[in-house]
Amino acid sequence: MLVFAVRRIVTAVMLLLLLxxxxxxxxxxxxxxxxxxxVGEKAPMSKVREANxxxxxxxxxxxxxxxxxxxxxxxxxxxxxxxxxxxxxxxHVRPLxxxxxxxxASVLIGGVVLxxxxxxxxxxxxxxxxxxxxxxxxxxxxxxxxxxxxxxxGLLLKTFVARELGLAPQDGYCNLVPHGVELCGGFxxxxxxxxxxxxxxxxxxxxxxxxMTRTRMINELGQxxxxxxxxxxxxxxxxxxxxxxxxxxxxxxxxxxMDVGTALGISVYVETVFGLPGLGSLWLHSLGxxxxxxxxxxxxxxxxxxxxxxIVANLAVDLLYGVIDPRVREAGSVRATLVR
Amino acid sequence: xxxxxxxxxxxxxxxxxxxxxxxxxxWEFVLRRLLRDRAAMVSxxxxxxxLLSAFAGAPIAARLLGHGxxxxxxxxxxxxxxxxxxxxxxxDVNTHVHGGPPxxxxxxxxxxxxxxxxxxLLRVLYGGRVSIEVALGATxxxxxxxxxxxxxxxxxGGVVDAAVARLTELAMAFPVLLFLMLLGSSSFAxxxxxxxxxxxxxxxxxxxxxxxGLFTWFYPARLVRAEMLSLKTREFVEAARMTGAxxxxxxxxxxxxxxxxxxxxxxxxxxxxxxxxEASITFLGVGIRLPTASWGSLLSNTWGTLLDxxxxxxxxxxxxxxxTLWPSFAIFVTVLSFNLLGDGIRRAFEPERxx
Numbered sequence: 001m002l003v004f005a006v007r008r009i010v011t012a013v014m015l016l017l018l019l020x021x022x023x024x025x026x027x028x029x030x031x032x033x034x035x036x037x038x039v040g041e042k043a044p045m046s047k048v049r050e051a052n053x054x055x056x057x058x059x060x061x062x063x064x065x066x067x068x069x070x071x072x073x074x075x076x077x078x079x080x081x082x083x084x085x086x087x088x089x090x091x092h093v094r095p096l097x098x099x100x101x102x103x104x105a106s107v108l109i110g111g112v113v114l115x116x117x118x119x120x121x122x123x124x125x126x127x128x129x130x131x132x133x134x135x136x137x138x139x140x141x142x143x144x145x146x147x148x149x150x151x152x153x154g155l156l157l158k159t160f161v162a163r164e165l166g167l168a169p170q171d172g173y174c175n176l177v178p179h180g181v182e183l184c185g186g187f188x189x190x191x192x193x194x195x196x197x198x199x200x201x202x203x204x205x206x207x208x209x210x211x212m213t214r215t216r217m218i219n220e221l222g223q224x225x226x227x228x229x230x231x232x233x234x235x236x237x238x239x240x241x242x243x244x245x246x247x248x249x250x251x252x253x254x255x256x257x258m259d260v261g262t263a264l265g266i267s268v269y270v271e272t273v274f275g276l277p278g279l280g281s282l283w284l285h286s287l288g289x290x291x292x293x294x295x296x297x298x299x300x301x302x303x304x305x306x307x308x309x310x311i312v313a314n315l316a317v318d319l320l321y322g323v324i325d326p327r328v329r330e331a332g333s334v335r336a337t338l339v340r
Numbered sequence: 341x342x343x344x345x346x347x348x349x350x351x352x353x354x355x356x357x358x359x360x361x362x363x364x365x366x367w368e369f370v371l372r373r374l375l376r377d378r379a380a381m382v383s384x385x386x387x388x389x390x391l392l393s394a395f396a397g398a399p400i401a402a403r404l405l406g407h408g409x410x411x412x413x414x415x416x417x418x419x420x421x422x423x424x425x426x427x428x429x430x431x432d433v434n435t436h437v438h439g440g441p442p443x444x445x446x447x448x449x450x451x452x453x454x455x456x457x458x459x460x461l462l463r464v465l466y467g468g469r470v471s472i473e474v475a476l477g478a479t480x481x482x483x484x485x486x487x488x489x490x491x492x493x494x495x496x497g498g499v500v501d502a503a504v505a506r507l508t509e510l511a512m513a514f515p516v517l518l519f520l521m522l523l524g525s526s527s528f529a530x531x532x533x534x535x536x537x538x539x540x541x542x543x544x545x546x547x548x549x550x551x552x553g554l555f556t557w558f559y560p561a562r563l564v565r566a567e568m569l570s571l572k573t574r575e576f577v578e579a580a581r582m583t584g585a586x587x588x589x590x591x592x593x594x595x596x597x598x599x600x601x602x603x604x605x606x607x608x609x610x611x612x613x614x615x616x617x618e619a620s621i622t623f624l625g626v627g628i629r630l631p632t633a634s635w636g637s638l639l640s641n642t643w644g645t646l647l648d649x650x651x652x653x654x655x656x657x658x659x660x661x662x663x664t665l666w667p668s669f670a671i672f673v674t675v676l677s678f679n680l681l682g683d684g685i686r687r688a689f690e691p692e693r694x695x
Contacts (some may be wrong), residue, residue, distance in 0.1 A: 147675040
């Protein structure tokens with residue numbers, strides 16, 4: 001077991017390095033002049049070359065990659081290219097990344113809670129009423145929710161729930177812990193601004209998790225131990241709640257770990273629609289040609305960070321393989337494959 | 341009384357010729373169950389109707405209306421850059437190239453598509469063709485890679501299995517957005533754009549299909565691997581081996597046919613996901629490029645792309661809602677039917693597994 005764990009961790013690190021290397025190579029294939037971030041669109045070529053030199057973008061690929069690795073070992077992800085040499089202070093990638101990660105974590109964790117609150121009761125109810133119109137209706141309803149791109153679901157919620165009905169703020173983010181300088185903050189503002197993103201997220205994954213809960217619940221309800229509990233005279237609520245549900249939702253934990261990558265991909269759409277300054281928005285900004293230029297340090301930071309999350313989640317599932325339930329690993333989530 | 345009556349009656353002799361027994365095959369049972377499943381049949385009919393209207397209906401509609409999906413009609417836009425409403429007759433600029441306002445008109449069934457004044461109906465139909473081509477191509481690529489790698493991993497085991505598992509992880513952790521950006525800005529995309537399989541595909545379809553396929557193969561690969569692992573230890577494989585069948589024969593005759601049900605179910609579900617993916621990628625601003633229509637590009641036509649949310653503001657809300665409705669509705673119906681069809685096929689294949 002220990003040998004297995006060590007070997008898996010070593011390969012995980014190598015995977016991460018491979019990811020950064022591929023990123024470097026791809027970045028080199030994009031015909032963009034990084035220096036233009038500093039000197040603007042209309043600057044003459046000599047200025048651009050000068051800026052390229054300042055950024056270190058004119059050095060050969062292996063040298064740049066070596067420098068990146070050396071800094072990475074010391075936990076330094078560098079300075080964003082659009083603030084290099086800025087007299088008002090350079091923006092380091094690491095704090096930028098951590099701030100954005102906080103926003104994305106707010107969206108994802110709240111979304112997962114809402115998802116569980118929607119999927120588990122609905123799935124259990126469908127399992128208990130298996131074959132009835134209620135079962136069929138709820139199944140079709142949740143499949144209908146994944147039949148639109150998440151960006152469109154988000155836009156629809158934003159347009160109708162927020163703009164027309166005024167039930168929630170349209171966009172923006174408020175910190176959970178108020179900083180004093182901001183206009184809003186605290187739990188209420190935080191939750192109010194995030195309720196629609198959470199809903200978009202939960203609706204996208206809802207069908208999958210509800211279907212899983214339903215299948216597992218039907219399976220568990222047919223097991224001998226449930227019959228034993230019933231025979232002992234336990235009430236329906238106790239049988240379902242205490243006995244069957246526990247076993248039925250255990251594999252959902254594994255599924256959640258495996259869907260982390262997909263969830264991070266969805267966050268790009270959710271965050272852009274609702275104007276949240278999270279990792280997804282950071283992605284688009286660092287990549288978005290006209291908006292922010294191709295900001296290599298930010299891109300690399302994101303690759304390392306998101307890659308790390310996905311790989312660690314997979315590693316955790318692998319190591320806990322037998323501990324939780326090996327059956328789910330292969331079940332996977334075919335419906336939830338979206339761009340990361 | 342009744343007993344006597346019965347015993348008095350003539351007892352028919354059994355027919356000496358045995359009745360011909362028709363043995364129902366596996367596939368016959370599957371087909372029967374599918375035909376009896378109302379939800380599956382409705383979704384199958386819908387899928388067929390959508391395919392028909394996108395592939396045959398689009399050229400027919402263009403022929404009947406007398407203009408194409410990319411033709412621009414300046415008169416289909418009012419002075420505030422809002423498009424004409426549904427069922428409007430629009431002066432046809434194509435009939436009069438030189439001077440003077442054109443007398444002849446052409447019918448816009450769903451109205452114009454935005455500030456350029458193209459026909460929304462034709463764009464939805466042709467866009468459907470592009471979206472479905474992308475989704476289908478990506479599905480075929482993903483399933484092919486998935487079956488190959490999944491089978492190899494399961495059958496070879498050991499180091500190969502571990503290598504495939506790591507490759508899967510790499511594909512999962514890969515920043516696809518970065519790759520899309522590369523695609524959007526390099527000569528690779530231009531080369532791929534001109535590749536249309538000898539006119540079979542629309543422009544730009546091949547690159548997006550390849551890209552989606554390359555990043556969605558890992559779910560089918562995982563499923564195929566699991567299935568193969570359980571299949572290869574079954575008795576019939578052992579029996580075949582005992583009768584002297586070689587490795588290839590066992591794979592070809594005994595193992596691969598058992599994957600067909602699973603591939604049909606997941607093919608259908610992946611189709612649904614891929615249509616959403618195409619729309620999302622194009623909506624992001626890095627997918628199918630204008631003027632080619634796709635359902636994603638129709639969405640971005642009203643909202644602007646997520647990367648560059650520009651032209652949403654000049655539209656009056658009703659027009660914007662209407663123009664969002666058509667592609668959204670098309671995506672919704674198509675994806676829902678593919679999803680329900682996949683569920684129906686699964687029910688037909690595994691009646692005993694009640695899910």
